[in-house]
Amino acid sequence: MQIKKPVKLSLPKQITLEIEKAIKNGIFKVGERIPSEPDLVKKFAVSRNTIREAIQSLIQAGVLESRQGNGTYVLTNDRFEANILTRLSNSKIQEVHEVRSSLEKEIVKLAAQRRTQSDLEEIKKALDEININKGSFEENSEADLKFHLAIAKASHNSIFYDLYKSISQYICFSVAKRLELTLIEEKLISQLHIELYEAIFSQDVKKAEETINKILKI
Structure with a gap:
């Protein structure tokens, strides 16, 4: 039996998981705008690039949506729901x-x-x-x-x-x-x-x- 070594998560991935957890726990609610980049930088004590990478990952997954000039909003509770919605949109x-x-x-x-x-x-x-x-x-x-x-x-x-x-x-x-x-x-x-x-x-x-x-x- 071959045992794989545990993979250390990158900082952007850790922040992505924390944001997802905040959405799941209702801290960031569906339909509402999440805090701005500067606020998230301060909250997580990481660089702006790290926050941007984490947010972009969730936008691509369909969990968040960036609205030009109006911030970033929560679309779904998690990736599972985002995948279901993507499938249903073509049904x-x-x-x-x-x-x-x-x-x-x-x-x-x-x-x-x-x-x-x-x-x-x-x-x-x-x-x-x-x-x-x-x-x-x-x-x-x-x-x-x-x-x-x-x-x-x-x-x-x-x-x-x-x-x-x-x-x-x-x-x-x-x-x-x-x-x-x-x-x-x-x-x-x-x-x-x-x-x-x-x-x-x-x-x-x-x-x-x-x-x-x-x-x-x-």
Whole structure:
């Protein structure tokens, strides 16, 4: 058996990993601008070239985005999510919907089995937001997404949650388009979400499956 010697990470690579860790921990949030180069130089006590190399690496990976004259922004939580988004950007809405359907069917089954009291409170909070939201199709779909993300979290399967969260931007767009094109009545959508919550609350796996199938047909 041949054992490889451990590789010492370069300084730019170390800074890259630290920035990724800050994003993962929510210190640098998705959609927000990260500190300027001088601030990062001061924070990490390294040269400006080291910071630039680290940032450029994350820009190329799709984690960060440089906006001319406006700084550098966080696009995704990590490289995994960046890769998923790159793949989805070349996909049809119908393909995204099919992936969503497969994920959600398994997620609701696990959520009905494993949900905790804390999970139920988060799902109910998101459900209430759906019921009071009377905004645009995009705003309504965002509220809808929060509800389904709370359910994904209640599945207590971190891979399912990360996958669902990674494609959430495209799910949101897909849901908005379907609502706009089909002109589904809000009362029907609201009722189905209530039924799904109640099924998960009661740990009724069969009912949860039946309800998510109805929602996915919308």
